Amino acid sequence: MQTVDIITPVVDDPYYYGQIAAANSLSDVFAMGGVVHTGLNVVGFDGINHSPEILQEILRGGESKIKECGGSIVGGHTIKTPEMLYGLSVMGTIHPQNIYRNNTPKVGDVLILTKPLGMGILTTAIKADKLPQERVKKVIEILAQLNFKASLAMQDFDVSACTDITGFGLLGHAMEMADDKVTISFNKNAVPVFEEVERLALEGVVPGGSKSNQKYLEERVQFNVKKDILLFDAQTSGGLLIAVSQEDANQLLARLIDEGYVYSAIIGEVCQKEKYPIIIQ
Numbered sequence: 001m002q003t004v005d006i007i008t009p010v011v012d013d014p015y016y017y018g019q020i021a022a023a024n025s026l027s028d029v030f031a032m033g034g035v036v037h038t039g040l041n042v043v044g045f046d047g048i049n050h051s052p053e054i055l056q057e058i059l060r061g062g063e064s065k066i067k068e069c070g071g072s073i074v075g076g077h078t079i080k081t082p083e084m085l086y087g088l089s090v091m092g093t094i095h096p097q098n099i100y101r102n103n104t105p106k107v108g109d110v111l112i113l114t115k116p117l118g119m120g121i122l123t124t125a126i127k128a129d130k131l132p133q134e135r136v137k138k139v140i141e142i143l144a145q146l147n148f149k150a151s152l153a154m155q156d157f158d159v160s161a162c163t164d165i166t167g168f169g170l171l172g173h174a175m176e177m178a179d180d181k182v183t184i185s186f187n188k189n190a191v192p193v194f195e196e197v198e199r200l201a202l203e204g205v206v207p208g209g210s211k212s213n214q215k216y217l218e219e220r221v222q223f224n225v226k227k228d229i230l231l232f233d234a235q236t237s238g239g240l241l242i243a244v245s246q247e248d249a250n251q252l253l254a255r256l257i258d259e260g261y262v263y264s265a266i267i268g269e270v271c272q273k274e275k276y277p278i279i280i281q
Contacts, residue, residue, distance in 0.1 A: 006087030018061025041076025044085030115239025118197030165238035209234030
C-alpha cells in the first residue's frame with residue numbers, strides 16, 4: 001500500500017510539527033493493519049523567510065516517528081511555497097486477506113475510539129494563543145502519538161472494521177464506516193473529549209473544517225440529544241475507530257489503555273440499518 005498526506009503547521013515548534021505531520025501521514029497504514037517500511041518526505045518550504053535549521057528540525061521530527069514504528073526515510077522532495085507544508089508518502093505492506101477495511105463493520109459489534117475528540121478546536125486555540133502552555137504540551141503529546149501500538153493490539157482480537165479519525169471528524173468517518181449498510185449508534189456521553197474543548201467551542205474557537213463537516217452531515221444524522229460541534233470536529237492525527245465483537249471489546253479496551261491510549265473508550269455499537277446511518281443517543 002502507498003499513502004500520502006501533508007498538513008500545515010499546527011504548533012509553533014518545528015520538531016513537534018514534524019512529529020505530528022508524520023504521525024498523521026502514517027495513520028492510514030495503521031488503520032488497515034499494515035506494516036510501515038519506508039517514507040518519502042513531502043515538503044513545502046519558504047527558504048527566504050525561514051532558516052534551514054527550521055527545515056532540519058521538521059525533518060528530524062518526522063524521521064523520529066517513522067523510526068518509532070520500524071520504518072526508514074528514503075528520500076523526498078521539497079518545493080518552494082508561501083505556506084509551510086509537510087508530510088510523508090508512506091509505503092507499507094499487508095497480506096491481502098488481513099486488511100482491515102473502513103466499511104465492513106458487523107451488526108452487534110461495539111465501537112472503540114482510541115484518542116479524544118477536539119484536536120481541531122485545540123490546534124485553532126493554540127494558533128490564537130488561547131491555550132495555556134502546560135495544556136499545549138499535552139495536546140502535542142496526543143497529536144504526536146502514533147496509532148502503531150493500537151494497530152498491533154487490535155490484530156489480536158475479533159475486529160471487523162477500522163478507520164482513523166481525521167479531517168472528516170468522528171461523524172464523517174463513521175458515515176463512511178456505515179456505508180449505507182448498517183446504522184451506527186453513538187453514546188454521546190461516552191465519547192472521550194480533551195479537557196477545555198467544550199469551553200473553547202462555546203467561545204467560538206472552531207476551525208472552518210469542523211463547521212463545514214457539520215453543514216454537510218447534520219441532516220444525515222439522527223440526534224436524540226443536543227447537537228455538538230465536537231462530533232464534527234476536523235481532527236489532525238486522530239485516533240482509531242475500531243469495530244470489535246462484544247466478546248472481545250473489554251479485553252481490547254484494557255489492552256489499548258495499557259499501551260498508552262488512556263482516553264480509549266467504548267462509544268457506540270453497530271446496528272441493523274435504520275432510516276439514518278448514524279444515531280446520537
